[in-house]
Amino acid sequence: MAKEKETFNTSKKNNFSEWYTEIIQKAELADVRYNVKGFIVFQPWSVLSMEKMFYYMESTLRKKGHLPYFFPTVIPEENFKKESSHVKGFAPEVFWLENVKGEGKLALRPTSETAFYQMFSLWIRSYKDLPFKTYQRANIFRYETKATRPFLRSREFHWIEAHCAHASEEDAMKQVKEDMETTKEVLHDIYGLPFIFFQRPEWDKFAGAKNTFAADVLNPDGKVVQQPSTHLLEDQFAKAFNVKFKDKDEKEKYVHITCYGPAISRIFASVIAVHGDDKGLRFPWKIAPIQIVIVPFSQDKNVMKKTEELKKDLEKNNITIKIDLTDKRPGEKFYYWEMKGVPLRIEIGKKEIKSKELIIYRRDIDKKEKIKEKDLLKYVEITSKEIDKNLTKNADKLFENNIMGAKTKAEIKKVIGYGKIAKCMFCSITKSGEKCAEVIEKETGAQVRGIKLEKEKASGNCPICGKKATEVVYIARSY
RNA sequence: GGGGUCGUAGUAUAGCCUGGCUAGUAUCCGAGGUUUGGGACUUCGUGACCCCGGUUCAAAUCCGGGCGACCCCA
Numbered sequence: 191m192a193k194e195k196e197t198f199n200t201s202k203k204n205n206f207s208e209w210y211t212e213i214i215q216k217a218e219l220a221d222v223r224y225n226v227k228g229f230i231v232f233q234p235w236s237v238l239s240m241e242k243m244f245y246y247m248e249s250t251l252r253k254k255g256h257l258p259y260f261f262p263t264v265i266p267e268e269n270f271k272k273e274s275s276h277v278k279g280f281a282p283e284v285f286w287l288e289n290v291k292g293e294g295k296l297a298l299r300p301t302s303e304t305a306f307y308q309m310f311s312l313w314i315r316s317y318k319d320l321p322f323k324t325y326q327r328a329n330i331f332r333y334e335t336k337a338t339r340p341f342l343r344s345r346e347f348h349w350i351e352a353h354c355a356h357a358s359e360e361d362a363m364k365q366v367k368e369d370m371e372t373t374k375e376v377l378h379d380i381y382g383l384p385f386i387f388f389q390r391p392e393w394d395k396f397a398g399a400k401n402t403f404a405a406d407v408l409n410p411d412g413k414v415v416q417q418p419s420t421h422l423l424e425d426q427f428a429k430a431f432n433v434k435f436k437d438k439d440e441k442e443k444y445v446h447i448t449c450y451g452p453a454i455s456r457i458f459a460s461v462i463a464v465h466g467d468d469k470g471l472r473f474p475w476k477i478a479p480i481q482i483v484i485v486p487f488s489q490d491k492n493v494m495k496k497t498e499e500l501k502k503d504l505e506k507n508n509i510t511i512k513i514d515l516t517d518k519r520p521g522e523k524f525y526y527w528e529m530k531g532v533p534l535r536i537e538i539g540k541k542e543i544k545s546k547e548l549i550i551y552r553r554d555i556d557k558k559e560k561i562k563e564k565d566l567l568k569y570v571e572i573t574s575k576e577i578d579k580n581l582t583k584n585a586d587k588l589f590e591n592n593i594m595g596a597k598t599k600a601e602i603k604k605v606i607g608y609g610k611i612a613k614c615m616f617c618s619i620t621k622s623g624e625k626c627a628e629v630i631e632k633e634t635g636a637q638v639r640g641i642k643l644e645k646e647k648a649s650g651n652c653p654i655c656g657k658k659a660t661e662v663v664y665i666a667r668s669y
Numbered sequence: 670g671g672g673g674u675c676g677u678a679g680u681a682u683a684g685c686c687u688g689g690c691u692a693g694u695a696u697c698c699g700a701g702g703u704u705u706g707g708g709a710c711u712u713c714g715u716g717a718c719c720c721c722g723g724u725u726c727a728a729a730u731c732c733g734g735g736c737g738a739c740c741c742c743a
Contacts, residue, residue, distance in 0.1 A: 195708055207740065215680090227737065335670070487706055521707035539706060549706090635743065 197529050201468050206411035210339075213462060217471050217530055220340045228338035228345030235530065236341075236458060238479030240348065243454050243461075244327060246380050246476065247350055250372055256323040256352055261305045263328075267295040269304040273430040276303065279397020283332040285345075298331040303398070303423075303449060306353040307431035314445060317357050317437045321365065322445075325352035341459035342415065342669055349453035355433060355445035362422055362446035366403055369420035369450040370643070373405050376452075377417065382474040382582040383407050383460050384589035385417060388640030388664060391619035391627065400424035406639055406666065407460045408589050412609025414639065414666040415460055418452040464585050471531025472553055474581050475574040482570070483532045484513045485523045487539030496543055500536065500566065507567060528553060533577050534570065554580050593664070598653050599633065602665060606634045611666040615659035617652035623661075626654035636667045 198216070202209040214220050219236040232240070248258070264287065271277050285298040299305060306324065314322055329348045338344055352369070356362040370387050377383045385405040395402040396419065404419035428434070428444035437443050465472040475481060482504060486493050497513050504511050514523050520537070527535055537549040537558075546563045554577045561569050596602040596612040605612035617623050619641060627638040646662040 197708095205740095211739070222738075225737070337670095489705095517705085519705050519707085519709060521705090522709085524707055526708090537706080541706080631743085 197469055197525065202410060202466060206409070206463070209466075209468075210463065213466060213470060214340050219462070222340055226345075227336075228334055228343075230340050230344055232348075232455070235479055239461070239473060239477050240454050240458050242477040242479075243381065243457065244350070247372075247376050247452055247454065248325070248327065250376050251325050251350070251352055254323070254368060254372065255321075256325040256354075259306075259324055259326045261299075261302055261309075261326055261328065263299055264296040265299050265302070265305045266293075267297060269308050270297055272304060273398050273427055275426070276398035283334070285331045285333055299328070300330055300332045301451065302326070302328065302330070302351055303353065303427060303447075304431075307427050307433055307447065310353075310355055310445070310447075311431050311433045314355055314433055314435050317435055320355060320357045320435060320445065321361060322355040323352070323365075324354065325350055339459075339669075341455055341462070344455070347453055348455040349451055352450040354448045354450075355428070356448065357435070357437065357443070357445065359422075359424070359446050362424075362448050365448045365450075366401075366420050366422055367643075369418070369448070370403065370405075372450075373418045373420075373452070377405065377407075377457065378582065380474065380476050380578075381457065381461055382578060382585055383417070383457070383464055384582075384586045386664065387643055389619070389643055390419075390640045391623060391638055391663075392621050393624045393627065394637070394640070396421045398423065398426055400426070403643065404640070406664075406668070407457075407464070408592055408611065408666075409460070409463050409669070410588075412592070412606075412667065414611065414668045415456070415463075416668065417457055417460060418450060420448060420450040423447040423449060464588075465581055466531070469525075469556070470529030472581060473531040473533055475533050475578050478510070478531065478533050480512045480530075480532050481509050481574070482511045482534045482536060483527045484511065484536045484538065485520055485527070486513070486515070487520055487537065489515070490540060492543050493539060497538060500538075500548075503567065504570065507570075509570065524551070528556075534573065536566075552577065596653070596665075597650075599630075602630060602636075602653065603634050606636045606665065606667060611639075611664055612636070613662065613664055614653060615648055615650050616661045616663040617655055617657045618660050619663065623652075626652060629654050630665060634665070634667075636665050639664045639666055639668070 198209055198212050200208045217235055218233045220233055221231040224231050280300050283300050287296040287298065310322065314320070327350050329346055331346050334343050334345055354365050356365060373387065377385060385407045387403055387405050390402040390404055399421040401422040402419055405417045406414040407417050408414055425444040425446060427447050433445045434442050435445055461477070462471060465474065484497050484500060486497050501511050501513060531553060533553050535551040537551065542548055547560050548563050548566060549558055549560055550569065551558045552573065592610045593613055594605045594610050596605045596614045602612045602614060616638065617626055631637055641661050641663055648659040648662050650659055651657060652659050
């Protein structure tokens with residue numbers, strides 16, 4: 191046997207940053223050599239997976255009554271300026287198109303509130319039109335400063351944004367809860383990503399929102415990544431864009447708007463980071479670019495015939511499958527597809543034909559087993575579910591073990607130093623708590639992420655200012 | 670936002686300090702042969718000094734600027 195060769199120069203645990211950089215290149219997820227900073231080429235292995243991610247997210251939204259749109263990529267400056275806190279928050283990140291003859295200045299959308307609500311004002315007339323639930327799949331542009339990272343923070347990213355108009359604040363809040371439910375159904379139950387939904391503190395809200403709720407996913411390096419966020423926009427945007435409806439009582443009222451933004455390309459970063467290991471990627475079954483790869487040991491006629499047969503049977507069951515016919519040796523193919531994260535591999539040669547058996551390798555647990563050929567479909571059906579369950583369970587466990595209580599400033603420091611999330615009492619997440627949050631950020635480099643929606647009971651005092659605690663907050667470093 | 674490291678074939682690197690060679694090696698790629706049950710071997714071949722300017726008889730090497738990448742801290 192040949193000498194052990196590691197797939198990566200470093201392990202995920204010892205140096206997450208380098209592991210991440212390396213896996214993106216090795217697994218051909220993105221080519222960062224495109225010659226504009228912060229813009230990368232998404233390669234097939236990431237696109238195929240993200241297509242599936244989009245599919246699950248979009249079909250879940252549609253099931254819940256959202257209808258799809260494609261809005262223009264450009265937004266006129268005029269729209270952009272209508273909501274003052276929004277423009278203030280986003281202005282530094284906007285790419286402007288200059289030299290557009292006679293058209294005024296145009297922004298490349300950094301998000302599309304100001305495009306959607308402009309049209310909402312034309313479309314929404316009556317309470318019968320509400321709730322008005324939309325979404326679009328789009329790429330958006332934000333001028334991130336120098337810390338760009340493939341998938342995690344790029345200047346162009348691919349996302350879904352859902353915009354809804356409601357008759358009342360209660361309805362809007364219901365929508366926010368539905369968005370959280372959607373996040374669980376898709377991010378957790380399909381992509382296998384654990385998260386906590388936080389209500390963000392006053393000082394960390396989306397520009398122009400009354401309240402922001404955001405899901406934080408934990409990265410293996412101990413930092414959290416903000417994933418989907420949903421915002422209660424109250425009626426600020428409705429007033430700015432004059433989105434009104436005639437209610438049952440015959441009065442004109444402003445709608446209550448909510449928006450929800452799952453960024454698929456960024457969530458993909460978490461899929462890589464959370465599930466990957468030192469052999470490479472590990473895809474959850476439903477979002478694997480290829481779900482099963484067949485590696486034949488020889489190109490013998492009978493082996494080839496059997497391989498084709500298996501492929502057809504599996505494809506009939508909607509399984510994405512590939513036969514590896516390259517002239518590499520089997521061992522090299524094994525390592526390659528393991529690095530690529532394909533969940534299942536079938537190995538087949540003359541011996542298996544004779545014994546009517548198959549060797550199956552499971553990427554999630556890195557083990558092989560033998561099964562009867564006739565049991566293949568049933569095996570795949572059961573195992574694919576087990577794979578997802580297993581990956582999700584492991585991720586959940588890791589997440590839970592990374593939350594630690596802290597009672598004093600020193601303890602917060604310690605917990606953050608371990609690369610974990612600190613849970614502690616806090617004075618307030620309204621304006622008055624901001625100073626304490628700044629102290630924490632200055633001394634630990636971590637931010638107050640917010641409170642859980644199902645409110646936890648506070649007791650004792652704020653470890654920073656010593657005032658009576660009103661909230662239980664979570665503190666973490668973030669991307 | 671602050672700091673650091675760096676840019677030589679598709680990839681990873683040597684050479685740079687102390688200017689001068691046909692720019693070395695491995696891998697990848699292409700052609701041939703032997704192989705194929707966990708990262709094969711062999712023969713031949715193609716391929717590179719990030720861009721702009723400066724110093725110099727002479728620049729991959731020194732200087733300035735630009736562009737880009739990575740890492741750490743906030």
